[in-house]
Amino acid sequence: MSYALELNDVTASYGHGSILHGINFAVPEGEVTALLGANGAGKTTTLRAICGMIETGGEVRLFGEDITGKSPDAIARMGVAHVPDGRGTFTGLTVMDNLRLGALIAKRRGNFRRSLDRVFDYFPRLKERMGQHAGTLSGGEQQMLAISRALVSEPHLILLDEPSIGLAPVIVKQLFGILEQIAQDAGVSMLLVEQNSNLALKLASNAALLEVGNLVAQGSAEALSQNQDIARAYLGDGAGAEAGA
Amino acid sequence: MTFFLEQLIIGLSSGGIYAIMALALVMIYKSTGHVNLAQGEMAVFSTFIAWTLVQTGMPLWPAILLTVAVSFVGAIVLERVVVRPFAEADDLVVVAVFVGLFLSIHSLAGAIWNYEVKPFPSAFSDGSVSLMVDLSIRTHTLGSLVTTGAVLTAVWIFFRYTQLGLALRAAADNRESSRLVGINVSLMLALGWGLAAGIGAVAGVMIAPVTFLDPGMGLAPLIFALAGALLGGITSPFGAALGGLIVGVLEAMISAYVPYGIEFRELIALMLILSVLLVRPAGLFGEIVARRV
Ligand SMILES: Nc1ncnc2c1ncn2[C@@H]1O[C@H](COP(=O)(O)OP(=O)(O)O)[C@@H](O)[C@H]1O
Ligand SMILES: [Mg+2]
Numbered sequence: 001m002s003y004a005l006e007l008n009d010v011t012a013s014y015g016h017g018s019i020l021h022g023i024n025f026a027v028p029e030g031e032v033t034a035l036l037g038a039n040g041a042g043k044t045t046t047l048r049a050i051c052g053m054i055e056t057g058g059e060v061r062l063f064g065e066d067i068t069g070k071s072p073d074a075i076a077r078m079g080v081a082h083v084p085d086g087r088g089t090f091t092g093l094t095v096m097d098n099l100r101l102g103a104l105i106a107k108r109r110g111n112f113r114r115s116l117d118r119v120f121d122y123f124p125r126l127k128e129r130m131g132q133h134a135g136t137l138s139g140g141e142q143q144m145l146a147i148s149r150a151l152v153s154e155p156h157l158i159l160l161d162e163p164s165i166g167l168a169p170v171i172v173k174q175l176f177g178i179l180e181q182i183a184q185d186a187g188v189s190m191l192l193v194e195q196n197s198n199l200a201l202k203l204a205s206n207a208a209l210l211e212v213g214n215l216v217a218q219g220s221a222e223a224l225s226q227n228q229d230i231a232r233a234y235l236g237d238g239a240g241a242e243a244g245a
Numbered sequence: 246m247t248f249f250l251e252q253l254i255i256g257l258s259s260g261g262i263y264a265i266m267a268l269a270l271v272m273i274y275k276s277t278g279h280v281n282l283a284q285g286e287m288a289v290f291s292t293f294i295a296w297t298l299v300q301t302g303m304p305l306w307p308a309i310l311l312t313v314a315v316s317f318v319g320a321i322v323l324e325r326v327v328v329r330p331f332a333e334a335d336d337l338v339v340v341a342v343f344v345g346l347f348l349s350i351h352s353l354a355g356a357i358w359n360y361e362v363k364p365f366p367s368a369f370s371d372g373s374v375s376l377m378v379d380l381s382i383r384t385h386t387l388g389s390l391v392t393t394g395a396v397l398t399a400v401w402i403f404f405r406y407t408q409l410g411l412a413l414r415a416a417a418d419n420r421e422s423s424r425l426v427g428i429n430v431s432l433m434l435a436l437g438w439g440l441a442a443g444i445g446a447v448a449g450v451m452i453a454p455v456t457f458l459d460p461g462m463g464l465a466p467l468i469f470a471l472a473g474a475l476l477g478g479i480t481s482p483f484g485a486a487l488g489g490l491i492v493g494v495l496e497a498m499i500s501a502y503v504p505y506g507i508e509f510r511e512l513i514a515l516m517l518i519l520s521v522l523l524v525r526p527a528g529l530f531g532e533i534v535a536r537r538v
Contacts, residue, residue: 104426
């Protein structure tokens with residue numbers, strides 16, 4: 001099997017004290033892999049490490065090529081689209097300019113129109129908002145914009161950091177429907193970070209589970225969701241809330 | 246009426262210079278969050294370079310173009326070496342860096358070219374153009390107006406329509422996201438300085454024939470440009486440019502119509518601007534964008 005992404009003994013820190021303690025997992029090419037874990041487990045940190053946004057040790061491979069230590073912009077130009085925590089909206093720019101920015105690195109020029117049509121197909125709402133400042137969009141619309149920005153860059157690998165966060169359940173359902181479509185359409189590989197593991201495991205074919213900087217389980221999404229111990233300890237929205245109550 | 250028109254054109258002409266200087270200030274402000282106090286001194290330094298080139302026998306227009314290019318490169322180096330190391334420093338430290346830059350460039354210009362006031366040739370033919378029966382305007386005044394208008398238009402097209410302009414705006418808006426869409430942010434910051442200095446060089450060679458050239462020449466235009474930027478809104482390139490034009494016209498009108506206006510034009514202009522800012526702190530076009538999280 002060939003991999004879009006491989007992490008070998010990856011460590012990461014924000015300057016003092018390591019946050020990731022040597023994690024290993026891989027994202028098979030053309031599939032959706034979910035990275036799960038509680039708040040503070042290190043999921044966002046893992047995505048930042050992959051993209052070269054923080055100090056990183058070990059080895060990150062993109063389609064076999066070692067990208068450890070490369071700059072975030074260089075990694076982006078290699079075809080990695082990161083939909084970050086907080087959505088990364090260019091708030092002072094228009095929706096259209098946000099999309100143009102996504103397309104800056106698209107490989108095939110002249111494809112922007114077609115890419116635009118495609119994302120407007122997925123998210124018709126964005127089309128109505130084209131000339132508006134992106135900072136004035138609702139949270140859901142900003143998430144749609146962030147995903148669209150990733151899509152128009154024609155990426156090989158999409159990293160999604162908790163796309164469901166802060167959104168109303170109806171919107172989340174809609175969004176995940178579209179993510180499923182995207183995954184099927186394009187043959188693009190995806191690494192999906194979620195706390196909402198029920199949702200993520202439905203979409204993903206494989207999953208890995210993080211716990212305070214260590215990888216504690218990985219396997220097929222099906223196996224992970226059926227493992228009773230894991231399910232009780234980490235997964236599902238209800239489990240954590242009950243434990244905390 | 247023709248007197249009024251004459252004053253208007255004169256005002257727009259110096260206002261055009263303030264407008265492009267204001268634009269340079271906005272470009273740096275948007276990407277660093279600071280006003281580059283040394284902008285005026287950089288423009289003067291550039292003008293001295295043009296003066297030197299002309300002294301060596303180079304025709305003026307090629308000298309101006311070469312000066313713009315040298316200023317562009319020089320400011321990129323300056324940003325890398327002097328400004329970048331303090332990018333994460335406290336606000337006061339950054340202000341100190343800019344003040345230091347102001348004083349250093351000022352003294353360097355004085356040391357190289359001394360403080361004697363020098364005439365600077367106009368890039369346009371001497372004499373004046375007759376626009377109407379009894380309205381004739383100096384060629385330099387018109388030429389300067391056209392030049393600054395062309396710079397404003399070119400800058401607008403560049404930022405609005407080109408990919409590089411878009412990348413520059415993105416880097417000023419959100420550095421982290423810019424990196425994630427593949428933009429080399431540190432290159433953009435340096436390019437922003439280069440562009441600002443290039444624009445400043447144009448402003449310098451347009452002012453110098455009017456005010457004559459000496460190391461202190463940059464302060465008044467900088468203050469008027471800053472006033473214009475604040476008036477229009479320092480977060481808005483369009484507002485800042487318009488503010489610069491308004492300040493220029495205001496200055497001309499006060500000199501022409503207010504008794505003792507020539508002596509007090511700076512003061513009166515600044516007081517008018519401050520009154521506007523009391524009502525609209527972000528400036529006329531300053532963006533207070535409603536942001537949802
Ligand atoms: N910018 C930062 N500086 C220092 N520590 C951080 C920073 N961001 C996150 N951390 C720490 O790293 C750990 C993992 O955080 P994060 O990767 O954001 O978790 P998750 O995304 O799984 O909720 C947490 O203990 C958090 O406090
Ligand atoms: Mg997170």
